[in-house]
Amino acid sequence: MKAVRLHEYHKRPSVDELPEPKVTGPLDVLVRIGAAGLCRTDLHIYEGQWEPLTHPELPFTLGHENAGWVEDIGSAVSNVAVGDTVILHPHITCGLCRYCRAGDDMHCVASIFPGVDGTDGGMADYLLTGARSVVKLDPSLQPAEVAALADAGLTAYHAVKKAVPLLYPGTTALVIGAGGLGHIGVQSLKAMTAATIIVVDRNQAALELVSGYGADHTVLADGSEAGKVQELTDGQGAEVVLNFVGEQGAETLGWSLTRRAGSHYIIGYGGTIDVPTIDVISTERNVVGNLVGTYNDLAELMALTAQGKIELHTRTYPLDAVNDAMDDLDAGRLRGRGILVP
């Protein structure tokens, strides 16, 4: 089979011929890949940025946002059958640690991260994974439509779901960043809450996109955004701020627009939270970390998608054109998410 293999950092991956993987263990699932998302993380891996984090052994197959059809299963697999359409949770988790037993997959003490940590990923004809990573899809969904939700979409959904209990009617959710994660966040908010949604972004086109997805107000980040959001919230700020940027000043903006007794959800990263403790306590505000999402979160996001409540802008490339796709992504020519189709 074909597979996109990274042989060396700073050298574009090659499409190699590899033997097809086989089911051997009782919980193995072999997936015929229908689509694999290409993500900025893939560029970071190519640049070696993940080397100190996961020490992957080269070469390996890229691709951590995967969807396809079940080709074969091990003897103990009961959640999917051959022929099912599936999307893959980005992690293969142990199912045995306290975190797994509580459903908090992202904190599994022994998880595997295919396509990132040196385990072969999904930019290939086939991917061997485990039963705990496959989510069965409504047959109406196509792998190419959903693959890019496996990681980026899941992360946005997870943060929104944690915020839902705070977003009763009459409250405001401020979304900072209307990009790949943010526009899924806006759609998730619309589907699950009646909160007023304000979106701030530097890019007018991105704001127009989310207006169509249910944002009640959009604010261009041109230096006047703090004042405009204050005006929209009677000078109080928002009960929930979902910060999909987390750097370049957004981390400060988000806190300053978090209402008394409110919560600032950090999803994007790069910057630094820098807040006096007197400011934390005198207003009783919170800073909330967010990391990927659970297996059930992914199943729920797929339920929303099957209901037509989540849409994703994509551009499809054949697997052989992976380097065209990487070049386009690198050069900023890629609108929406790039999808590789074997």
Added chain:
Amino acid sequence: MKAVRLHEYHKRPSVDELPEPKVTGPLDVLVRIGAAGLCRTDLHIYEGQWEPLTHPELPFTLGHENAGWVEDIGSAVSNVAVGDTVILHPHITCGLCRYCRAGDDMHCVASIFPGVDGTDGGMADYLLTGARSVVKLDPSLQPAEVAALADAGLTAYHAVKKAVPLLYPGTTALVIGAGGLGHIGVQSLKAMTAATIIVVDRNQAALELVSGYGADHTVLADGSEAGKVQELTDGQGAEVVLNFVGEQGAETLGWSLTRRAGSHYIIGYGGTIDVPTIDVISTERNVVGNLVGTYNDLAELMALTAQGKIELHTRTYPLDAVNDAMDDLDAGRLRGRGILVP
């Protein structure tokens, strides 16, 4: 090895010689049994009451409250090692369904119930189980001390834990039934809440036992119990009623002593809830079902036990004396829980 086998309903089980089970699958765990609890359910199985529920194929080995030491493990087992002391969750769950993925083990769509559903249980020298059922114990704990907590204790703990958020200081928890489950319930309440604990039981000795475990008030169920509890609660009843009896009038008593906006937790069974809907809505009270507990619940109960906060009254029998133990249990001669030790 020796094993207590049920060959025929209404005929006492025999202690047979069987081959030792072996680890074959990657998630298999072989446990050398240190102790197996004998429970009223075992009498019910012997009487054939479970036949219509689980259709067990006879003969099989009894024993669904098991603890011991890990003898061997499969290649994928990461939560326990050979030599660890362990207690076994009563169910072996699939780890793949929505419920398992949320941590709600008791609702697994494909769980196995060794010692009950025809799968061999733990009244034997060895038991072959799965990694998802074994909870590693603090080395200070002995199998014979804890085995009977695996099912009965877990059920009591699970219900109490669900009620904890309602039991802020100043509230009252009414415990109906101070028997095998109830006395674990009282100790769990004491360990996790500052609620005032009132216990009602027909048996004065049982009440004296729970007084030593932290009950603030005990009330003998001699016909005057409703009035006495009302007196202790300013005529309002208790915010939480934990009903470990659920029959013979206790189901009615519990509801009548549930305070406005309060909750009636059903744990024992046999009777019928019979409440006008006007009564449910005009006081906004709830009836809450409770079923066994999760894997993490069992781990938490074991943490309490290791801290010395949970004690269990037991009487130990050698495995060969299983029928003496069953006779004693049947005849009401068994104080505390019967424990079989191979």
Added chain:
Amino acid sequence: MKAVRLHEYHKRPSVDELPEPKVTGPLDVLVRIGAAGLCRTDLHIYEGQWEPLTHPELPFTLGHENAGWVEDIGSAVSNVAVGDTVILHPHITCGLCRYCRAGDDMHCVASIFPGVDGTDGGMADYLLTGARSVVKLDPSLQPAEVAALADAGLTAYHAVKKAVPLLYPGTTALVIGAGGLGHIGVQSLKAMTAATIIVVDRNQAALELVSGYGADHTVLADGSEAGKVQELTDGQGAEVVLNFVGEQGAETLGWSLTRRAGSHYIIGYGGTIDVPTIDVISTERNVVGNLVGTYNDLAELMALTAQGKIELHTRTYPLDAVNDAMDDLDAGRLRGRGILVP
């Protein structure tokens, strides 16, 4: 001023001339009534059914679903100003008891229920109430559009809001009863969750109405409804059942269609919950009581209404025509809610 006064049970109320009430206490609020809802409860009061419950002294002014404009306020009133459009929470609560201090207005130990308990209600030109009962409205809302939400709508919203945390994407909410409360319940569900909504009712026209409000499936209660709902839920039932009927078999139907680990919310009444405790515990299901709603619930419902997410079918009568309205209601000639306008 004019006021609809009940002088005698089983005798239609008369429209009398009364002196206007005046603000005297610091927390008094005088409301010029814009609209008062007429509700089946008013018929029950007229029939004397509330006499044993609240012992009202006759005569008094009817009307417990009130909205209007603030005419005058006491010196300590800070939440509304003269001229504000307001809706009135049905209860005037003490603000001092544990329940009030927790926001649970419906459990206030000393609440007043104008229009029901003998305190003058809002079928009049003016109503004197307290600051704790008035919710300031968005100026876009008209009293006649919202008055009937003050009690019936609030009750439906309150139950739905309690159920929201259980209704993640992929779950099903079963609504039994598509009448006055049910159709607000459906709209509230649509606004706050992505759950699949199934509605059961005996009346085809009512089902058609809620189809337009977001019901995903409607099922006519013609004897085949249980089977049809099971078919729509893979034989599992619904995670949440909202029972707006609570009598005439609906109370049994609702429980039978409540999924394992699910909850049956009782809102309507008249029948009896009759469930074996074994059934409660073996499936870990709950019965949840629901009573009116909090002050903040009403504010939230008004936020939804201002967003255009809640609509109410009404028919307006002048205050003088109160007995025509009561006749129409009694005779089943009233489609939608009757609204009296001074």
Added chain:
Amino acid sequence: MKAVRLHEYHKRPSVDELPEPKVTGPLDVLVRIGAAGLCRTDLHIYEGQWEPLTHPELPFTLGHENAGWVEDIGSAVSNVAVGDTVILHPHITCGLCRYCRAGDDMHCVASIFPGVDGTDGGMADYLLTGARSVVKLDPSLQPAEVAALADAGLTAYHAVKKAVPLLYPGTTALVIGAGGLGHIGVQSLKAMTAATIIVVDRNQAALELVSGYGADHTVLADGSEAGKVQELTDGQGAEVVLNFVGEQGAETLGWSLTRRAGSHYIIGYGGTIDVPTIDVISTERNVVGNLVGTYNDLAELMALTAQGKIELHTRTYPLDAVNDAMDDLDAGRLRGRGILVP
């Protein structure tokens, strides 16, 4: 009557003769003061540090931690009666805003802070307050024993209560700071959770005190504390860190000892939270603000105190000796909390 009046910043208050206040409004409550706590905040007020925050008009009576007996009540007061022993919530809240209606007293948009904001406080023979600020006490409690819990104790309790749901058996709560708030925090944790409690402080005597109150481990902050806590938590840190210091490095220490998926509760202040967003998201940790507490929190803390679960070290001074008490506090000669008794 006598009252401790601040006439000028940086000048010790004087004990003046003033007319007794009188009940005039329907919700007024006149309290004969039994005890008023002296707190470091009183020194800050004397030094003028609160001038820019609350602009108090001088002179006014100090004292914001008050307890006593009800001397007279207004016509609408239903929660206390003449003669009742009471403690006073530090704020008099409006009871009308969204926050008050949700029970979140500390976020009231119009609250009064007697003894701090220029409103007369409780270092006097009598204090006029409102019904919403008085909590009725168990008659077994004496004002001098509990007054200092009104603010400092309440703040510690509130933070602990918020953390209780995270502190299931087997978890660890790390308390940083064993002083006035911290030692109430430890006792609250002990009363409401089964968590393992580790306390870090620079003062060995303070650590010894909290050992007697239920701390499982104490660690002297001598530079080796981080390592010792890591050792006690298997290198994972604590699920909950309660930071009663919040400055001088404790703010950094607390975060570094917060476990993956855990929460860092900020109660003390002075320092700055300075955390990279990548660190927040990659471990999904939270920073939680905490501010005083609710009226119901204070009632709950008093329930714990009546049960004998909360003790406070105090030293009593007559009201006339207020400046001796302030001198002792200023000079570090005051062990435990200073209490002024009229």
